[in-house]
Amino acid sequence: MTNHKTIKNIEQELIDDFSLFETWEEKYEYLIDLGKKLAPLDPAFKTEDYKIKGCQSSVWIHSHEKDGLVHFAGDSDAIIVRGLVGLMITVLNAQPAKEIVNAPLDFIDTIGLSSHLAQTRSNGLRAMIKQMKMDAGVLG
Amino acid sequence: METEGTYDVQAIRAQFPILSRKVKGKDLVYLDNAATAQKPVAVIDALVHYYSHYNANIHRGLHTLADEATATYEASRAAVMHFVGASSTDEIIFTKGTTESINLVANAWGKSFLQEGDEIIITSLEHHANIVPWQMVAAEKKAILRVIPIDDNGILDMEAFKSMLGPKTKFVSVVHVSNALGIINPVEEIIRLAHEYNAVVLVDGAQSSVHLDIDVQTLGCDFYVFSGHKIYGPTGVGVLYGRRDLLESMPPYQGGGEMIKEVRFEHTTYNELPFKFEAGTPNIADVIALKAGIDFINTIGKAVIRKHEETLLEYATAKLKNIKGLRIIGDVKNKVSVISFVVDGVHPQDLAILLDNQGIAVRTGHHCTQPLMHRLGIVGTTRASFAAYNTIEEIDVLVEALNKSLKMLL
Numbered sequence: 001m002t003n004h005k006t007i008k009n010i011e012q013e014l015i016d017d018f019s020l021f022e023t024w025e026e027k028y029e030y031l032i033d034l035g036k037k038l039a040p041l042d043p044a045f046k047t048e049d050y051k052i053k054g055c056q057s058s059v060w061i062h063s064h065e066k067d068g069l070v071h072f073a074g075d076s077d078a079i080i081v082r083g084l085v086g087l088m089i090t091v092l093n094a095q096p097a098k099e100i101v102n103a104p105l106d107f108i109d110t111i112g113l114s115s116h117l118a119q120t121r122s123n124g125l126r127a128m129i130k131q132m133k134m135d136a137g138v139l140g
Numbered sequence: 141m142e143t144e145g146t147y148d149v150q151a152i153r154a155q156f157p158i159l160s161r162k163v164k165g166k167d168l169v170y171l172d173n174a175a176t177a178q179k180p181v182a183v184i185d186a187l188v189h190y191y192s193h194y195n196a197n198i199h200r201g202l203h204t205l206a207d208e209a210t211a212t213y214e215a216s217r218a219a220v221m222h223f224v225g226a227s228s229t230d231e232i233i234f235t236k237g238t239t240e241s242i243n244l245v246a247n248a249w250g251k252s253f254l255q256e257g258d259e260i261i262i263t264s265l266e267h268h269a270n271i272v273p274w275q276m277v278a279a280e281k282k283a284i285l286r287v288i289p290i291d292d293n294g295i296l297d298m299e300a301f302k303s304m305l306g307p308k309t310k311f312v313s314v315v316h317v318s319n320a321l322g323i324i325n326p327v328e329e330i331i332r333l334a335h336e337y338n339a340v341v342l343v344d345g346a347q348s349s350v351h352l353d354i355d356v357q358t359l360g361c362d363f364y365v366f367s368g369h370k371i372y373g374p375t376g377v378g379v380l381y382g383r384r385d386l387l388e389s390m391p392p393y394q395g396g397g398e399m400i401k402e403v404r405f406e407h408t409t410y411n412e413l414p415f416k417f418e419a420g421t422p423n424i425a426d427v428i429a430l431k432a433g434i435d436f437i438n439t440i441g442k443a444v445i446r447k448h449e450e451t452l453l454e455y456a457t458a459k460l461k462n463i464k465g466l467r468i469i470g471d472v473k474n475k476v477s478v479i480s481f482v483v484d485g486v487h488p489q490d491l492a493i494l495l496d497n498q499g500i501a502v503r504t505g506h507h508c509t510q511p512l513m514h515r516l517g518i519v520g521t522t523r524a525s526f527a528a529y530n531t532i533e534e535i536d537v538l539v540e541a542l543n544k545s546l547k548m549l550l
């Protein structure tokens with residue numbers, strides 16, 4: 001655990017990355033790219049049980065605990081949302097449950113994504129975060 | 141614009157304050173008119189004028205304000221009567237919207253006249269608002285809900301409908317124009333056939349009322365329902381047209397003030413039509429402003445607006461078809477200015493997000509027609525729907541933005 005990055009560290013890295021983008025197109029291209037690169041979720045977990053309700057696209061999150069840390073995998077049938085899944089996994093994966101539950105995650109506002117995503121529940125980001133925190137709460 | 145003849149779309153746009161706003165730094169391109177239309181300044185002014193000059197409760201007060209409010213409210217009812225070609229204002233009931241109008245009929249008519257084993261027929265194209273109320277009443281009365289199938293283009297299978305009709309058919313509730321695809325259903329024929337079996341027919345006019353000339357007497361329907369907010373009027377007000385004898389035979393939907401003639405603890409007698417179905421203080425302001433929406437349409441002329449919208453539809457259809465991998469769902473001749481489409485390998489939500497960032501408002505998803513999407517084997521579509529104030533230039537913006545979005549996604 002020498003090189004362990006905290007959630008805050010990772011958030012800061014993302015803030016630094018996003019600060020290089022000048023246009024909304026660049027932000028979305030980054031997310032789309034993240035979405036394309038995200039490892040596909042094991043089809044065994046692409047079931048109703050792991051599906052997050054209330055999103056216009058389908059979103060699945062699977063989580064498990066290993067060595068005191070919570071690990072996430074996820075997927076979506078929409079590529080931008082898949083990118084958001086990837087983004088949240090980047091930030092929250094392999095962290096202690098307590099850290100995940102308590103993370104304020106204000107980087108989302110700082111990187112200016114919230115102003116680009118419609119506020120409606122359909123974007124799924126809020127629901128996704130809620131699910132990841134709930135899973136962490138249960139596993140922790 | 142030569143293709144548009146004398147249609148002065150800029151003058152029309154000038155009547156809609158919202159159209160000059162920016163979204164994410166870009167000019168708003170509003171193409172979600174099938175969800176709700178924007179409001180002309182006359183509608184907004186009617187609301188302000190009512191609240192600033194003659195706000196009062198109606199039908200009961202004897203003072204000047206109450207008189208003015210009552211007269212204006214009832215003038216709206218007369219405007220609606222003409223708008224749908226009814227023969228009497230007694231047949232025009234104000235509701236909250238299409239949804240409440242359908243629920244009113246399903247409850248007041250359904251609970252009184254449906255019996256175990258009776259059949260209610262709807263179509264595969266229905267909005268949830270014309271499915272769920274019937275499921276609820278069917279469950280309660282042990283009636284059976286049957287669904288007219290469609291082909292892959294969304295066209296109703298009329299032969300299947302004919303074979304469904306029978307002595308058990310009691311009610312047929314059909315959408316006039318599909319909100320998801322824009323297809324115009326052959327409601328005249330449906331009504332004629334259903335009436336051969338003495339079934340009662342409701343037409344969901346949420347989408348047709350703004351585009352098509354409506355004459356409920358020529359159509360021959362028993363009920364016609366629509367929402368004010370889709371015809372340039374305010375939200376929170378809708379209409380139920382009902383044939384007088386049917387409305388008279390139905391019990392009230394809700395009890396309270398306005399709908400009574402005389403109340404004793406032992407017994408209450410109900411008010412006459414249309415007040416029998418308007419319990420409580422109605423949505424006075426929005427009902428009044430609805431007339432301004434109707435006047436807006438009538439001043440330009442529905443046929444004139446329709447011609448403009450058809451030009452837009454034709455232009456947009458041709459342009460969109462040039463986009464590789466794009467497939468229009470419900471690409472039929474008989475439709476209103478709605479284009480629903482899917483693009484191979486692209487989720488509609490991704491498109492909506494990227495279009496929104498370019499100032500374009502379209503609708504994506506299942507459009508409250510999940511069974512239809514299921515039938516068509518798609519998760520949803522992207523839908524652009526045009527109104528009186530949309531322009532050819534806006535369609536060019538849409539097409540360009542679509543191409544850009546697809547390049548980012550694929």
Ligand SMILES: Cc1ncc(COP(=O)(O)O)c(C=O)c1O
Nearest residue numbers: 237238239267269319346347367
């Ligand atoms: C065909 C159809 N029916 C019913 C409705 C429901 O209308 P409202 O939500 O105004 O009650 C709509 C609105 O989207 C519609 O398009």
